Amino acid sequence: MLNKTERQKEQILRMSGVNPLKCMRCGKCSGTCPSYDEMEYHPHQFVYMVETGDIETLRNSDSIYKCLSCFACVDRCPRGVEPAKIVEAVRLTVIREKGVSRITPNEIPALLDDETPQQLLMSAMRKYNK
Amino acid sequence: MKVSYFPGCTLRTKAKDLDNYARKCAEILGVELCEIKDWQCCGGAFVSAKDEVASKLSSVRALAAARDAGQPLVTVCSACHNVIKQTNDAMQNDEEFAAKANLYMSQDKDPSEAYNGETEVYHYLELLRDVVGFDKIKEAVKNPLTGKKIAAYYGCMLLRPGKVMNFDDPENPTIIEDFIRALGAEPVIYPARNECCGGYVILEDAKSAEKKSNKVSESAANHGAEIIVTACPLCKYNLEKNGSSVPVVYFTELLAEALGVKEDTDAE
Numbered sequence: 001m002l003n004k005t006e007r008q009k010e011q012i013l014r015m016s017g018v019n020p021l022k023c024m025r026c027g028k029c030s031g032t033c034p035s036y037d038e039m040e041y042h043p044h045q046f047v048y049m050v051e052t053g054d055i056e057t058l059r060n061s062d063s064i065y066k067c068l069s070c071f072a073c074v075d076r077c078p079r080g081v082e083p084a085k086i087v088e089a090v091r092l093t094v095i096r097e098k099g100v101s102r103i104t105p106n107e108i109p110a111l112l113d114d115e116t117p118q119q120l121l122m123s124a125m126r127k128y129n130k
Numbered sequence: 131m132k133v134s135y136f137p138g139c140t141l142r143t144k145a146k147d148l149d150n151y152a153r154k155c156a157e158i159l160g161v162e163l164c165e166i167k168d169w170q171c172c173g174g175a176f177v178s179a180k181d182e183v184a185s186k187l188s189s190v191r192a193l194a195a196a197r198d199a200g201q202p203l204v205t206v207c208s209a210c211h212n213v214i215k216q217t218n219d220a221m222q223n224d225e226e227f228a229a230k231a232n233l234y235m236s237q238d239k240d241p242s243e244a245y246n247g248e249t250e251v252y253h254y255l256e257l258l259r260d261v262v263g264f265d266k267i268k269e270a271v272k273n274p275l276t277g278k279k280i281a282a283y284y285g286c287m288l289l290r291p292g293k294v295m296n297f298d299d300p301e302n303p304t305i306i307e308d309f310i311r312a313l314g315a316e317p318v319i320y321p322a323r324n325e326c327c328g329g330y331v332i333l334e335d336a337k338s339a340e341k342k343s344n345k346v347s348e349s350a351a352n353h354g355a356e357i358i359v360t361a362c363p364l365c366k367y368n369l370e371k372n373g374s375s376v377p378v379v380y381f382t383e384l385l386a387e388a389l390g391v392k393e394d395t396d397a398e
């Protein structure tokens with residue numbers, strides 16, 4: 001039987017389709033990441049920490065919310081690892097749990113102004129709620 | 131030529147300009163945009179997880195409707211385009227995902243036949259480049275934007291992931307610059323043109339979004355841009371909200387201006 005960490009790892013790899021063993025830890029993904037300064041753990045660390053099973057640390061870090069989904073790390077990784085997909089998968093394992101939405105619908109009105117595009121609300125629902 | 135058209139939620143509300151100019155200009159250029167009946171919002175962001183199915187069905191329905199009409203599917207908003215194109219790729223290349231999505235779809239009232247990625251998806255700019263042709267646009271220009279220095283802002287969603295979007299070279303794109311030249315203006319090349327403005331995190335971390343968008347607008351300003359042009363309502367909002375010193379306009383507005391139909395469209 002797999003333990004909890006092994007199950008989580010398997011789930012994250014399945015959801016993301018990422019093979020962390022392809023990573024050569026060059027750090028190019030993190031070097032190009034526009035949210036580098038906001039992140040406690042950087043894209044290359046997500047790849048490595050999922051591989052080694054240090055998943056709770058990532059789940060408990062705000063880094064999962066700092067990714068912009070800009071896919072720069074995906075396009076610029078020389079090994080085709082696609083780190084953004086692993087960041088998203090870790091975040092989903094958190095927000096899919098009951099009661100762990102990052103932003104709830106009743107918090108949203110206070111964050112809006114007259115020009116806020118619908119697109120932003122829709123994507124916030126995807127990124128912060130299940 | 132007739133094409134299926136997916137306007138998306140933002141073009142129906144906060145970005146009506148982007149939509150109105152797109153429709154008017156298409157008419158002039160001989161393309162009929164046939165709006166998909168009962169389209170549903172794309173969701174604004176493609177969830178890359180393979181097990182996320184239900185949230186992608188609105189895109190699959192639009193793609194299947196275009197297939198059934200025998201037409202390519204055209205989008206204008208960068209986000210809709212990104213979501214629909216990535217969903218189409220998943221329908222073509224991820225059998226397990228496609229099987230699940232088709233199973234859901236078979237429960238729809240009046241279900242379409244199983245969809246497997248048959249539809250060709252064009253962004254409006256690709257339609258201009260590949261179907262209409264920039265030469266033809268050049269000929270159709272009535273008010274050339276001579277002397278205007280315009281910065282193309284690609285951002286992330288039109289270009290990446292590059293192997294799926296297949297829009298242009300993600301590190302050295304030229305399509306919007308070629309578009310700007312066709313309108314008689316002068317493109318400004320600046321380093322941040324294909325970097326992300328951070329729009330997605332505005333609600334969660336406004337500071338982070340401000341930092342990223344300022345980097346883009348300052349880069350354009352420092353290279354002498356008088357106008358920043360975009361296809362994305364979220365980029366426009368983010369750059370403006372954070373005080374871009376350079377005005378940000380939709381590419382369809384520039385097109386309408388150059389084709390001499392801007393006032394007519396505004397009056398309608």
Ligand code: SF4
Nearest residue numbers: 023024026027029077
């Ligand atoms: S760029 Fe690719 S290979 Fe290099 S560290 Fe990041 S994921 Fe690993």
Ligand code: SF4
Nearest residue numbers: 033067068070071073
């Ligand atoms: S997709 Fe996320 S992790 Fe990757 S470069 Fe962009 S912000 Fe960084």
